Amino acid sequence: MAHTERQNAGPDPRPATRVRPMFHRVLHADPQEVRRALTDLRARFAPAITADTLGRLELVLAEVMNNVAEHSATQGVGSGAMHLCIVMQDGGLSCAITDDGGKLPADCLKPRNLPAIDPLDLPEGGFGWFLIQGLTQSLCYYREDHRNCLAFTVPYQQLS
Amino acid sequence: MPKLIINETEAQMVVIVDEARIDAAIATRFKDRLREIVLRGRKPVQLDMRRVDFMDSSGLGAMIAVRKALPEALPLVLDGLTPNVERVFRLTRMDGVFDIRPVATQQE
Numbered sequence: 234m235a236h237t238e239r240q241n242a243g244p245d246p247r248p249a250t251r252v253r254p255m256f257h258r259v260l261h262a263d264p265q266e267v268r269r270a271l272t273d274l275r276a277r278f279a280p281a282i283t284a285d286t287l288g289r290l291e292l293v294l295a296e297v298m299n300n301v302a303e304h305s306a307t308q309g310v311g312s313g314a315m316h317l318c319i320v321m322q323d324g325g326l327s328c329a330i331t332d333d334g335g336k337l338p339a340d341c342l343k344p345r346n347l348p349a350i351d352p353l354d355l356p357e358g359g360f361g362w363f364l365i366q367g368l369t370q371s372l373c374y375y376r377e378d379h380r381n382c383l384a385f386t387v388p389y390q391q392l393s
Numbered sequence: 394m395p396k397l398i399i400n401e402t403e404a405q406m407v408v409i410v411d412e413a414r415i416d417a418a419i420a421t422r423f424k425d426r427l428r429e430i431v432l433r434g435r436k437p438v439q440l441d442m443r444r445v446d447f448m449d450s451s452g453l454g455a456m457i458a459v460r461k462a463l464p465e466a467l468p469l470v471l472d473g474l475t476p477n478v479e480r481v482f483r484l485t486r487m488d489g490v491f492d493i494r495p496v497a498t499q500q501e
Contacts, residue, residue: 264418271447288447288477295449299417347486357457360450360485367484 253321254281262306262315262332267298270317281321286389290319290326293368293387296361297330300341305334305381325370325386333379342374395423399430405437406430410445415452415478424455428462436467443473443496448481460491468492 254277260266271291278287298315306313311333320327341362348359366372369385376382396411408430415423431438460469474482474495482488 264416268414268416268418285476288480291447292449292477292481295416295447299449299451302417350486350490352490355457355461355490357454357461358450360453364450364481364484 254278255321256317256319258317259314260317262298262302262313262334264299264302267295267302270298271295274319278319278321278326281392282326283390283392286326286387289368290328290387290389293365293385294319294328294330296365297383300361301330301332301334301381305332305337308335310335311379321389325388327384327386328369329382329384331380331382334381336376337374337381337383342372395419395426397426397430401434401436405439406434407439407441409441409443413444413446415445415448415455417449417451420451420455423452424458427455427459431459431463431469437470438463438468439470439472441472442478443475445478446475448478450481450485453481453485453487456491457487470494 256274256277258270258273260270271294274294275287275291278290282290294317298317301315305311306315313334315330315332318329345363345366347363348356350356365385369387372383372385374381374383398409398411400407400409408427412419412423427440456471463469469492471482471491471493474493476495479488479493479495482491482493
């Protein structure tokens with residue numbers, strides 16, 4: 234295909250040379266490897282997005298991957314590995330996390346409130362999915378045979 | 394072992410959290426160690442959080458467990474929260490439960 238044809242290939246032609254950071258990792262579902270992946274991911278995206286966006290991205294991915302490490306990968310099924318992929322697109326940072334552990338309970342995806350805050354008996358957990366739902370857009374889940382597939386978008390502010 | 398630097402005076406105990414991340418990899422040990430420290434001290438605690446650049450919900454859970462371990466009358470001040478750490482407290486409404494002091498330069 235000639236260069237001019239590619240340029241005119243759609244209603245919104247874009248230069249074919251645009252480079253944006255992506256991140257892909259296959260990791261063992263344990264907290265140390267999650268920490269390592271997040272540290273590397275931070276270095277990858279730091280030049281492209283604001284510190285605020287980076288903090289939100291890192292928090293939501295930590296919550297999702299720690300859930301996989303804590304619940305899905307500990308049920309004695311699957312390889313104990315998970316796949317992480319992040320792509321920076323015009324509409325946001327598109328993230329996908331898949332693993333072959335136990336099925337995600339349907340409850341996790343239902344709209345969440347904060348756990349009841351009783352000052353005399355504060356909740357020590359139950360914040361994870363609330364944070365995930367609050368920090369993401371287009372959160373969706375698909376169970377493909379023996380795999381959990383979770384995808385969502387994190388809106389971003391680009392560094393100028 | 395989580396790195397916690399303790400400076401104790403008669404009136405209070407200042408604990409510097411010398412860890413960049415309070416996450417699932419460290420939360421349980423962090424909780425156990427800090428709880429042991431504050432329970433031994435039995436005096437107001439100021440937690441210097443300036444060096445903590447990232448905290449997730451397991452880290453928050455550890456903080457809540459430590460707060461619950463202290464007698465209600467004993468203050469626990471979280472000082473120098475970086476924006477990433479402050480965000481977790483704010484989004485979970487725990488900023489109303491804890492006495493938190495974010496660092497001066499806020500990004501949000």
